[in-house]
Amino acid sequence: MNLTPSNSSESKRPLILVTNDDGITSLGIRTLVEIAQTIGEVVVVAPNSPQSGMGHAITIGQPLRLYSTELFTEVDEYECSGTPADCVKLAKHYVLKDRSPDLVVSGINHGSNSSISILYSGTMSAAIEAAIEGIPAIGFSLCDYREDASFEHVKEYVRSIILMALEKGIPKGVALNVNFPKLSEEPLKGIKICRQANAKWQEKFDYRKDPYGRGYLWMAGDFVNFDHDKEDTDEWALSQNYISVVPCKYDLTSYEALESISSWSK
Amino acid sequence: MNLTPSNSSESKRPLILVTNDDGITSLGIRTLVEIAQTIGEVVVVAPNSPQSGMGHAITIGQPLRLYSTELFTEVDEYECSGTPADCVKLAKHYVLKDRSPDLVVSGINHGSNSSISILYSGTMSAAIEAAIEGIPAIGFSLCDYREDASFEHVKEYVRSIILMALEKGIPKGVALNVNFPKLSEEPLKGIKICRQANAKWQEKFDYRKDPYGRGYLWMAGDFVNFDHDKEDTDEWALSQNYISVVPCKYDLTSYEALESISSWSK
Numbered sequence: 001m002n003l004t005p006s007n008s009s010e011s012k013r014p015l016i017l018v019t020n021d022d023g024i025t026s027l028g029i030r031t032l033v034e035i036a037q038t039i040g041e042v043v044v045v046a047p048n049s050p051q052s053g054m055g056h057a058i059t060i061g062q063p064l065r066l067y068s069t070e071l072f073t074e075v076d077e078y079e080c081s082g083t084p085a086d087c088v089k090l091a092k093h094y095v096l097k098d099r100s101p102d103l104v105v106s107g108i109n110h111g112s113n114s115s116i117s118i119l120y121s122g123t124m125s126a127a128i129e130a131a132i133e134g135i136p137a138i139g140f141s142l143c144d145y146r147e148d149a150s151f152e153h154v155k156e157y158v159r160s161i162i163l164m165a166l167e168k169g170i171p172k173g174v175a176l177n178v179n180f181p182k183l184s185e186e187p188l189k190g191i192k193i194c195r196q197a198n199a200k201w202q203e204k205f206d207y208r209k210d211p212y213g214r215g216y217l218w219m220a221g222d223f224v225n226f227d228h229d230k231e232d233t234d235e236w237a238l239s240q241n242y243i244s245v246v247p248c249k250y251d252l253t254s255y256e257a258l259e260s261i262s263s264w265s266k
Numbered sequence: 267m268n269l270t271p272s273n274s275s276e277s278k279r280p281l282i283l284v285t286n287d288d289g290i291t292s293l294g295i296r297t298l299v300e301i302a303q304t305i306g307e308v309v310v311v312a313p314n315s316p317q318s319g320m321g322h323a324i325t326i327g328q329p330l331r332l333y334s335t336e337l338f339t340e341v342d343e344y345e346c347s348g349t350p351a352d353c354v355k356l357a358k359h360y361v362l363k364d365r366s367p368d369l370v371v372s373g374i375n376h377g378s379n380s381s382i383s384i385l386y387s388g389t390m391s392a393a394i395e396a397a398i399e400g401i402p403a404i405g406f407s408l409c410d411y412r413e414d415a416s417f418e419h420v421k422e423y424v425r426s427i428i429l430m431a432l433e434k435g436i437p438k439g440v441a442l443n444v445n446f447p448k449l450s451e452e453p454l455k456g457i458k459i460c461r462q463a464n465a466k467w468q469e470k471f472d473y474r475k476d477p478y479g480r481g482y483l484w485m486a487g488d489f490v491n492f493d494h495d496k497e498d499t500d501e502w503a504l505s506q507n508y509i510s511v512v513p514c515k516y517d518l519t520s521y522e523a524l525e526s527i528s529s530w531s532k
Contacts, residue, residue, distance in 0.1 A: 056321030
């Protein structure tokens with residue numbers, strides 16, 4: 001007979017680290033924190049300013065600032081001057097010290113991070129940084145760039161994906177890239193497990209003059225999907241109003257190319 | 267009989283775009299430009315300041331500055347306020363307009379970009395950005411962080427790798443991650459084609475106070491190689507005084523994980 005006082009329901013609550021790239025005050029992270037709190041103990045370490053497009057940048061050669069905040073209720077929360085990847089490193093190795101999160105969730109990003117955008121995405125780089133640390137991780141993004149985008153239609157899916165990740169696990173070293181179609185009249189069709197579509201941004205540069213007569217350039221891209229007819233891709237799933245889930249890894253080796261350049265050794 | 271005046275030797279000189287992440291004035295890029303000039307027509311678009319650790323960051327929501335410079339001889343050259351990935355985008359879609367480079371070379375980086383460091387590397391992100399554009403690309407890095415690092419022992423290899431890339435080609439969508447051991451008494455043993463070692467940076471944060479009494483943190487990592495005994499990795503090659511060459515791709519899909527999470531669809 002076990003007489004140890006039971007606080008197992010308390011101690012078994014999973015520890016969920018929440019971060020993002022739109023900054024700690026964005027609606028997307030507030031939505032994600034709210035959902036994560038229904039499932040586990042939540043710690044937030046997120047950038048103090050928008051970090052969209054920061055990719056897997058980290059802050060080297062400069063110090064970082066970390067301040068505790070009071071934006072949420074019953075959450076251990078910090079804003080950081082660094083990038084999303086910095087936030088994960090700081091959370092794991094400084095804020096949480098010896099505790100390792102059961103899950104890292106990043107987002108919900110205001111804007112798509114499907115296909116090639118994963119490379120430029122701070123949201124996904126935070127999730128991939130967690131995967132490097134051996135922590136299960138999910139990046140969530142909504143294909144709606146607006147600051148006041150509606151997240152209502154994705155909440156139940158975010159919750160069920162987090163629960164599935166905690167229950168079934170995510171393979172070691174893998175982070176999930178989850179993208180949601182924007183709110184429309186048609187209900188979401190469900191989840192599709194996909195590969196990353198082969199696509200790129202075809203950039204245009206708009207040349208202008210500043211008030212001092214010096215030139216500057218604005219970058220603006222058109223999205224080009226080379227896999228537009230491929231039904232196994234994230235872009236196709238999103239176009240059909242499915243939620244796309246792409247398992248991602250951080251080994252960039254092109255194993256297919258190893259053989260073709262093997263003659264280079266000498 | 268063809269009477270057209272022949273300037274084929276001139277017109278066939280390959281167009282080589284050079285960039286880096288240490289900034290346009292660094293010794294590494296000067297060395298790379300010098301080598302590239304012995305092979306082809308060189309255009310330089312490089313950051314106006316150090317961009318180490320910038321990963322695949324791009325500048326969105328802010329304008330870019332681009333100025334022509336006169337640091338090199340007989341080179342069309344520009345410094346840019348953006349990231350290494352921005353430089354490639356600007357070069358391809360603005361500076362070169364309708365011309366596509368035959369090769370993009372990035373570096374030579376002052377410091378290693380082997381194994382996991384590829385994710386944080388501006389040098390390699392520039393090369394990968396070129397691969398996304400369908401341009402053959404190579405990132406060169408020297409495992410010596412010093413500003414005045416000696417590049418003498420790598421020059422002939424850089425040249426022969428560029429020539430091999432131009433002659434034999436690089437598979438579409440692939441960028442090569444080339445790392446050189448630092449100068450030592452032992453001569454380099456040659457080139458090894460490798461995979462990316464599974465490794466990570468185990469971060470430590472040093473807490474200090476600024477002159478105003480506010481806390482700040484310095485990030486400093488120890489490198490942990492989980493593949494230290496694996497002879498097919500870049501880390502092993504470098505430890506044995508080989509030059510490591512890893513073919514890299516920008517499709518992050520973990521195809522191995524697709525099946526294990528396929529039950530998540532509903």
